[in-house]
Amino acid sequence: MTRFSHPDxxxxxIDGVFLSPSRDAHxxxxxxxxxxxxxxxxxxxxxxxxxxxVQAAARSFEAGAWHGLPLEQRVNTLRRIAALTAEHADExxxxxxxxxxxxxxxxxxxxxxxxxxxxxxYADHLGQAVERAARLDDLYQRYVHRDPVGxxxxxxxxxxxxxxxxxxxxxxxxxxxxxxxKTSEYTxxxxxxxxxxxxxxxxxxxxxxxxxxxxxxxxxxxxAHPRVDIVSFTGxxxxxxxxxxxxxxxxxxxxxxxxxxxxxxxxxxxxLELALDGTLLGIFxxxxxxxxxxxxxxxxxxIADVFIERFIERARKIRVGDxxxxxxxxxxxxxxxxxxxxxxxxxxxxxxxxxxxGHAIExxxxxxxxxxxxxxxxxxxxxxxxxxxxxxxxxxxDTFDEALAxxxxxxxxxxxxxxxxxxxxxxxxxxxxxxxxxxxxxxMVLDLRMPFGGYKESGIGREGIDxxxxxxSEEKAVAFATCMMPMPMRLGxxx
Ligand code: NAD
Numbered sequence: 098m099t100r101f102s103h104p105d106x107x108x109x110x111i112d113g114v115f116l117s118p119s120r121d122a123h124x125x126x127x128x129x130x131x132x133x134x135x136x137x138x139x140x141x142x143x144x145x146x147x148x149x150x151v152q153a154a155a156r157s158f159e160a161g162a163w164h165g166l167p168l169e170q171r172v173n174t175l176r177r178i179a180a181l182t183a184e185h186a187d188e189x190x191x192x193x194x195x196x197x198x199x200x201x202x203x204x205x206x207x208x209x210x211x212x213x214x215x216x217x218x219y220a221d222h223l224g225q226a227v228e229r230a231a232r233l234d235d236l237y238q239r240y241v242h243r244d245p246v247g248x249x250x251x252x253x254x255x256x257x258x259x260x261x262x263x264x265x266x267x268x269x270x271x272x273x274x275x276x277x278x279k280t281s282e283y284t285x286x287x288x289x290x291x292x293x294x295x296x297x298x299x300x301x302x303x304x305x306x307x308x309x310x311x312x313x314x315x316x317x318x319x320x321a322h323p324r325v326d327i328v329s330f331t332g333x334x335x336x337x338x339x340x341x342x343x344x345x346x347x348x349x350x351x352x353x354x355x356x357x358x359x360x361x362x363x364x365x366x367x368x369l370e371l372a373l374d375g376t377l378l379g380i381f382x383x384x385x386x387x388x389x390x391x392x393x394x395x396x397x398x399x400i401a402d403v404f405i406e407r408f409i410e411r412a413r414k415i416r417v418g419d420x421x422x423x424x425x426x427x428x429x430x431x432x433x434x435x436x437x438x439x440x441x442x443x444x445x446x447x448x449x450x451x452x453x454x455g456h457a458i459e460x461x462x463x464x465x466x467x468x469x470x471x472x473x474x475x476x477x478x479x480x481x482x483x484x485x486x487x488x489x490x491x492x493x494x495d496t497f498d499e500a501l502a503x504x505x506x507x508x509x510x511x512x513x514x515x516x517x518x519x520x521x522x523x524x525x526x527x528x529x530x531x532x533x534x535x536x537x538x539x540x541m542v543l544d545l546r547m548p549f550g551g552y553k554e555s556g557i558g559r560e561g562i563d564x565x566x567x568x569x570s571e572e573k574a575v576a577f578a579t580c581m582m583p584m585p586m587r588l589g590x591x592x
Contacts, residue, residue, distance in 0.1 A: 510552025
């Protein structure tokens with residue numbers, strides 16, 4: 098694999114340029130989780146720098162630098178972003194791999210293919226979108242006029258930095274906004290490089306700005322900034338609550354895409370090989386660091402022995418190692434504190450047995466064995482807390498009703514998976530599971546035409562075209578009187 102380079106210093110990108118590292122800024126190490134090596138320094142943006150980024154976005158918005166351009170030019174720019182991503186895919190995947198630890202062989206599909214789709218999707222949409230227009234009665238011609246909202250604060254986590262950041266940047270741009278994005282302080286490299294591609298593609302300077310730093314410092318200054326109009330957040334529940342409270346205090350519209358503890362139900366009618374492939378992928382891809390991970394695997398009792406034995410056998414054969422080795426199937430988890438947290442979650446308890454794995458792998462970096470737990474109660478900690486690592490929690494069920502009840506017995510409601518060849522089970526799951534997405538006989542495949550988001554504590558709002566159009570724009574109802582309007586009454590004609 099070609100070795101690319103990365104900057105030694107990560108700074109804010111404002112008005113189309115990276116700022117010089119400031120001596121006063123709090124430095125944060127950027128560490129390669131595959132080696133444990135310190136590879137760059139992130140210079141945190143404090144409130145003054147966040148203000149500078151928001152003012153740049155506000156200026157560009159007020160000047161109409163982006164939303165004032167002809168539609169065709171905006172559509173072509175979105176396509177050019179997609180084309181430049183394809184051209185630089187090897188470099189972006191390499192950056193994501195050394196920063197996050199995602200195996201390079203998976204990065205093309207999970208990272209750049211998704212980024213390209215994000216921008217081409219909205220280019221297609223903009224080229225075809227029509228608004229509602231209606232003659233509802235004899236008196237008015239009415240139509241919906243759509244305006245951009247203004248300045249968007251976009252805040253994203255570390256588990257899929259480029260994919261999640263562009264899932265917000267693309268619709269924010271498509272609907273004519275300017276924005277400031279704050280990605281995770283743990284994984285800033287690929288997005289920093291991507292910012293220069295936006296400028297190269299023709300996004301006017303100041304329209305998309307980047308700030309880096311810790312959530313309670315940089316993130317909260319961004320959310321609280323009075324010139325920010327709306328906030329889109331993807332991350333954990335604790336930060337989500339703080340952000341929703343701050344946004345609520347200022348009456349800023351807020352979209353929250355939060356965590357999950359998704360069930361993957363394996364019925365005795367399932368194709369066993371398919372279910373094994375799907376459940377393994379659902380929890381060990383990206384070392385389990387996926388919001389929609391199928392982290393609770395519920396297996397029907399009469400196939401449980403065979404399924405569990407084969408699941409463990411295959412989990413033990415997963416090739417864990419250097420993310421830059423194209424044969425690697427699973428890399429490290431993303432950073433040291435998270436590595437400790439995942440290992441702590443595997444501490445044996447009376448309601449849970451460790452069937453396989455559960456230990457760190459002796460090598461530099463943050464590698465954890467693919468781990469399989471058996472829970473004896475749906476209330477076990479391993480069934481209730483989002484571990485966000487390569488840890489599958491298995492449970493055995495007898496009836497399908499019981500499986501649905503266990504699946505719903507969580508404060509989350511992001512996704513659910515069903516492996517079954519029975520129509521009645523599939524229909525019952527579709528009607529009764531309390532989750533924002535149900536995949537039947539398939540791993541997660543996101544589609545921007547469909548809503549994606551959570552019930553319960555998995556979030557508020559949906560990322561999908563219908564919801565995002567209304568999130569990133571304002572609807573204005575316009576009515577033209579089509580005749581000399583008879584007034585309901587005439588005032589002020591004299592005493
Ligand atoms: P996190 O909530 O700690 O951080 C997410 C982002 O928010 C980071 O950029 C962080 O710096 C920032 N942040 C933290 N506190 C903040 C505050 N008070 N104000 C403003 N910004 C703040 O989450 P994480 O550990 O980075 O990510 C893991 C979580 O994200 C998991 O729970 C996962 O399920 C969830 N996630 C959800 C989705 C989804 O689409 N639903 C997708 C990916 C990840």
